[in-house]
Amino acid sequence: MSKILSSKWTKVFLFIASLAPLAYVVSRAFQNNLTANPIEYITHFTGDWTIRYLMFTLAITPLRNLLNQPKLTRFRRMLGLFAYFYGCLHFLIWSVLDKQLDPHVMWEDILKRWYITVGMAALLGLTPLAITSTAGWVRRLGYKRWQKLHRIVYGCAALGVIHYWLLVKSDIRLPLMYGAILTALLVYRWVVSMRKQPPAPKRVPVGVVR
Template sequence: MAFNLRWRWSKVVVFLLCLLPALELALRAWNQSRGVEPDLGVNPLEHITRATGDWTLRFLLITLAITPLRKLLQRPALIHFRRMAGLFAFFYGSLHFTTYLWFDKAFAWSEILPDVAKRRFIAVGFTAFVLMLPLAITSTGGWIRRLGGKRWQWLHRLVYFSALAGVIHYWWLVKSDIRKPAIYAGILAALLVYRMVVWVLPSQQHHAGARKLATAETVE
């Protein structure tokens, strides 16, 4: 009983922490309308776009980092926060995408489609968001049962491609100061290397074991 209560409260606390960036943006927008600081600065559209884009990438990387951290820190309970982190990545990605569609282009598809085709950083950013859609839709336990565990896992590996597309989107967006996208790229690279090691080593051990068994059988 005490564990369940503590677990529920921990989820509430983490949820509120994940929501803080959106609440801060809402407060800044409210202050902007009243002429009070802190506001959204001289370019509110750019501020919202950058902030929502940053948090989308951060939550994607947090989602990818949970499994390695769970194993390295020996904290299996961390896995219960992975779905929440992934959904918040989609939430901030939706805000980022909506900011572009609504505030920047006013849903003028005659401008949006040529813009996507002409500017490669927008095209790859659009790809990153589209890849998150099936992940958000199928994040429930019901979808895991419908798809089956293996197919669900294969589908959700799209998160790696979404994160990679997000990093490329940010890298191509900035013109001179690439420090922040470089940091994101470094974190993503480290996470991908970790996953590759985890995937490759068991396979190599399995093949090595099979070779030893075959050799032993031949000797006999």
């Protein structure tokens, strides 16, 4: 297991596999098979993959601990960057194909439509994380600060789920599922961090004179 996880080829394979959704939707486009409403279809398709990759990324740390496979961490950055990649495609489809890059229309949408406000916030939040994902940036910031910065991803994932929840009409099963997965992943971290905390120092009641 650990041999597979440390192999260079696993990473290459994961990279190619992560491009498969894109390849799939492009091949459907060439077959003129993007449903009756192609823009809506590819918007939803890329949105789905963004949220899936966010979940994959956030699942790495708990899996690493539970399976005792520290090597899993090697894949976390790539998964996170793929979440950002699909998120950017999602944004580009909305801005270029749906809104024809009309700044007025886009701005009005961002202000008036809650789900767009929330989605934009999530993508903007991921941007500094994508930029500082390199080893150089970890060094420049120092690991502690870098780690603190990258906790923004929890908020972004939560915004992503809310974004999805706000835009469905009545069938909330899928946003509910992502909400449940995210909650489990975050509760796991919370429990671990509570355990790690050193016991609180004994308090001396105020006003007691010794």
